[in-house]
Amino acid sequence: MSSKENGTEFTAFASGAGTTLVRDPRTVPPWHNLSTLTGYPGNVIGVALNEDLTNLNVTVLTSTGTIARTSCLVQPTPGTLLNPAWPANCSAFGNITPPN
Secondary structure, three states: OOOEEEOOOEEEEEEOOOOOOOOOOOOOEEEOOOOOOOOOOOOOOEEEEEEOOOOEEEEEEOOOOEEEEEEEOOOOOOOOOOOOOOOOOOOOOEEEEOOO
């Protein structure tokens, strides 16, 4: 999955083996592991990205049907000015699974 934010193309990858990665081509290294964030549900099999003016929202789907989301501050570039480096620029994952 990929998404453009102010000309920067972000890409996300759910390995199916317990990790979700986001690629920010402005940073070194470019790939960042979001599965270390609080609330990460594990067993992620799908990932979607969307953005607003300053944040990249990452929504994940697990093999059991749980949906969770985090929001990552991407303007300014993570690790510059007052924005922490990846993944500290992201909030904890919150469960947004609809009721049955």
